[in-house]
Amino acid sequence: MLKSKEIANALYEIEAIQIRPDRSFVWTSGIHSPIYCDNRLTMSYPKVRKQIVEQFAEIINGMDEKPDVIAGCATAGIPHAAWLADYLDLPMVYVRSKPKGHGKGNQIEGKVEKGDKVIVIEDLISTGGSSIDSALVLQDVGAEVLSVIAIFSYGLNKANNQFSDANIPFTTITNFDILAETLVEKEEITEAEKVDLLEWRDELGNN
Numbered sequence: 490m491l492k493s494k495e496i497a498n499a500l501y502e503i504e505a506i507q508i509r510p511d512r513s514f515v516w517t518s519g520i521h522s523p524i525y526c527d528n529r530l531t532m533s534y535p536k537v538r539k540q541i542v543e544q545f546a547e548i549i550n551g552m553d554e555k556p557d558v559i560a561g562c563a564t565a566g567i568p569h570a571a572w573l574a575d576y577l578d579l580p581m582v583y584v585r586s587k588p589k590g591h592g593k594g595n596q597i598e599g600k601v602e603k604g605d606k607v608i609v610i611e612d613l614i615s616t617g618g619s620s621i622d623s624a625l626v627l628q629d630v631g632a633e634v635l636s637v638i639a640i641f642s643y644g645l646n647k648a649n650n651q652f653s654d655a656n657i658p659f660t661t662i663t664n665f666d667i668l669a670e671t672l673v674e675k676e677e678i679t680e681a682e683k684v685d686l687l688e689w690r691d692e693l694g695n696n
């Protein structure tokens with residue numbers, strides 16, 4: 490079984506989670522948010538990043554089809570993709586958010602071939618835009634994207650709809666609902682504040 494609660498707890502313990510009630514965090518999608526989950530900090534904690542790799546591997550072990558290649562989304566997905574590819578002894582690539590403006594002009598770095606089955610590793614899914622874009626770039630070169638897998642998702646309807654429209658499965662190790670419960674248990678937020686946060690998330694999905 491996935492250690493969703495343990496990973497949410499680890500993110501809290503390494504102070505990857507920050508709350509600003511004035512909603513002054515701005516997400517990549519432009520959404521103004523009262524919460525930011527900085528999974529990049531996991532790089533600095535070998536025990537936590539190893540737990541994450543093991544959880545990614547467990548998700549992949551449970552899949553019917555197995556990947557030929559692990560792909561990281563630039564930039565925050567790249568280190569996790571690298572550790573996972575190493576753990577599974579598989580080739581790795583990474584996908585830039587846009588083609589490089591000099592050199593070879595690549596958007597995909599590393600070798601992926603037509604027909605390769607690929608797992609896309611992302612650190613976090615808000616709207617899903619970044620990881621879906623990476624998956625589409627891989628599909629454009631003929632790769633078969635088995636799934637996007639991320640550490641954390643906010644559970645926005647927009648992400649669910651975008652993944653469904655693109656016909657790309659996605660899974661995460663942990664999510665906002667589990668994290669919000671963890672924050673209450675840690676007395677970081679009250680039950681009422683948790684309800685407000687979840688309502689805020691649910692309202693975002695209607696936009």
Ligand SMILES: O=P(O)(O)OC[C@H]1O[C@H](OP(=O)(O)OP(=O)(O)O)[C@H](O)[C@@H]1O
Pocket residue numbers: 517518562563564565566611612613614615616617618619620
């Ligand atoms: O699901 P989305 O709405 O696309 O949001 C999630 C994306 O936002 C963050 O990346 P960011 O753009 O901050 O860049 P980085 O990975 O280079 O830090 C995060 O690492 C995801 O890639």
Ligand SMILES: O=C(O)c1cc(=O)[nH]c(=O)[nH]1
Pocket residue numbers: 515516517518524525526527528613615616
């Ligand atoms: O949507 C984003 O840009 C985003 C949200 C978040 O909590 N953490 C992060 O790294 N990016």
